[in-house]
Amino acid sequence: MSIRKLKADKIFDGRNFLTNKILLIDENAVVAGISEDNNEDDVEIYKGILSPGFINAHCHLELSHLKNQIEEDTGLVDFVSKVIRLRNFDKEEILHAIDVAEQEMYNNGIVAVGDICNTTDTLVQKRKSKILYRNFVEVLGFVPQFAQSRFDGIVQNVYEPFFAEMPDTSIVPHAPYSVSDEMFALINQHSEGKIISIHNQETKEENTFFKTGESKFQDFYQLINTNIDFFQPSGKSSLQTYLPKLNLPKQILLIHNTQTSEEDILFAENLAKENGQQLFWILCPNANLYIENQLPNIDLLRKHNCTIALGTDSLASNHELNILSEIQSIQKYFPHLPKEELLQWATLNGSQALGFSNLFGSFEDGKTCGVVLLNEDFTEVKRIV
Incomplete structure (x- = not known):
C-alpha cells in the first residue's frame, strides 16, 4: 500500500x-x-x-438559488417573509444553483454538512456527492389544530425519501416562533435518541414574542393570513420556553444564538445535563451580520465551556459557503480567540455535532x-x- x-x-x-x-x-x-x-x-x-477538512454544521443548500436575491440588514422577520415569497423558482434553476453551491463547499475544504431540508430538491445532488450530509428535515406549523396533518405531510413527502437513502436523517423544528406545542410533541417523540437542530434566538423579536406577545412576529403572521389569537406568551425567553419540550433527542444543535443570555446558557446546559443530552452551539456569524448586523456573545459561550461549532447558513443570507470566511469574521470581532480553538470549532466539534466524529x-x-x-x-x- x-x-x-x-x-x-x-x-x-x-x-x-x-x-x-x-x-x-x-x-x-x-x-x-x-x-x-x-x-x-x-x-x-x-x-x-x-x-x-472543515465541517459545515448548519446550511440550507436548497436555498442556493436565492444568492443576492435578498438585501442585507432587513431584520429576521422581513428576511423570513422574503424567503417565503421567493421560493418558487424554476426547478432547473434551483438544481443548478445547488450543484454550483455544493462544488463551492467542496473547493473550500468542507467534507461534511448539516443540511436543512424543507423539500427533496437536494436529494439528487446528495446521491452523487463527495460530501457527507446529515439531513435535518424541517417542520413548521404554529397553528395547533394543523400540527398532525402538517407533520404527516412532511414525513411522507420529505422525510421518507431522504430516510430511505440516508438513514441519519431526522425531523427537526424550524424555530420557536414557528412550531406549536403540539408540533413540538410530535417532533420530540419522533426524534428520540437522534440529533436535531433548531434556529435559536436569532433576533430580539423572538424573545420579546415569548415574554410579552408583542413583536414583529405578530405582523409576520398577519402577512401570511394566520390567526394566532390562541398564543399565550410564557413570560420567559424563547429558549427557556421551548427547550423543556425537547427532552428525548440525544443531541440538540442550537443555531445562531445572537440573543442568548447568560441565564439562558445556564438554563440550557443544566437542563441538557439533567436529560442526559449534549448541546452544541452553532455559530453562523456571516449570516447574522447579513440579516441583522449582530453577532452572538462568543465570550459568554466560552465562559461556560459551551461546545461551539460553525455553519454558513444559506446563500440567501451569506455571500459564500466557506467555513474559513466564518472564522475570519469571528477573528475580526473577537481577535483574542486562539487559532487552535477556532480550528477545533471548524473540525472536531463540528464532526461531533453531526455525529460523524468516527470519520472526520x-x-x-x-x-x-x-x-x-x-x-x-x-x-x-x-x-x-
Whole structure:
C-alpha cells in the first residue's frame, strides 16, 4: 500500500498544533498516522497549516438559488417573509444553483454538512456527492389544530425519501416562533435518541414574542393570513420556553444564538445535563451580520465551556459557503480567540455535532477526514486530500 507523507509548518490535528511531524495518508485517503519528521526524501512539503477538512454544521443548500436575491440588514422577520415569497423558482434553476453551491463547499475544504431540508430538491445532488450530509428535515406549523396533518405531510413527502437513502436523517423544528406545542410533541417523540437542530434566538423579536406577545412576529403572521389569537406568551425567553419540550433527542444543535443570555446558557446546559443530552452551539456569524448586523456573545459561550461549532447558513443570507470566511469574521470581532480553538470549532466539534466524529474532525488513524491547507493568516484554504 502506498502512503503519502505530508509536511507543513504546522499540522493541526483537530485539537492542537504540531510541529516537526509528518501526516501519513494511505491510497484510500485514510489517515495512517502522524510520525516524526526524519528528513525523508519522499515527503510533500507545504507552506502553512495542514488541517482536517472543515465541517459545515448548519446550511440550507436548497436555498442556493436565492444568492443576492435578498438585501442585507432587513431584520429576521422581513428576511423570513422574503424567503417565503421567493421560493418558487424554476426547478432547473434551483438544481443548478445547488450543484454550483455544493462544488463551492467542496473547493473550500468542507467534507461534511448539516443540511436543512424543507423539500427533496437536494436529494439528487446528495446521491452523487463527495460530501457527507446529515439531513435535518424541517417542520413548521404554529397553528395547533394543523400540527398532525402538517407533520404527516412532511414525513411522507420529505422525510421518507431522504430516510430511505440516508438513514441519519431526522425531523427537526424550524424555530420557536414557528412550531406549536403540539408540533413540538410530535417532533420530540419522533426524534428520540437522534440529533436535531433548531434556529435559536436569532433576533430580539423572538424573545420579546415569548415574554410579552408583542413583536414583529405578530405582523409576520398577519402577512401570511394566520390567526394566532390562541398564543399565550410564557413570560420567559424563547429558549427557556421551548427547550423543556425537547427532552428525548440525544443531541440538540442550537443555531445562531445572537440573543442568548447568560441565564439562558445556564438554563440550557443544566437542563441538557439533567436529560442526559449534549448541546452544541452553532455559530453562523456571516449570516447574522447579513440579516441583522449582530453577532452572538462568543465570550459568554466560552465562559461556560459551551461546545461551539460553525455553519454558513444559506446563500440567501451569506455571500459564500466557506467555513474559513466564518472564522475570519469571528477573528475580526473577537481577535483574542486562539487559532487552535477556532480550528477545533471548524473540525472536531463540528464532526461531533453531526455525529460523524468516527470519520472526520481529527487526524486519527482510520479516519477519512480530508486534508486542507491554510496559510498562517487564515486568508486562504486549499483542499489537499
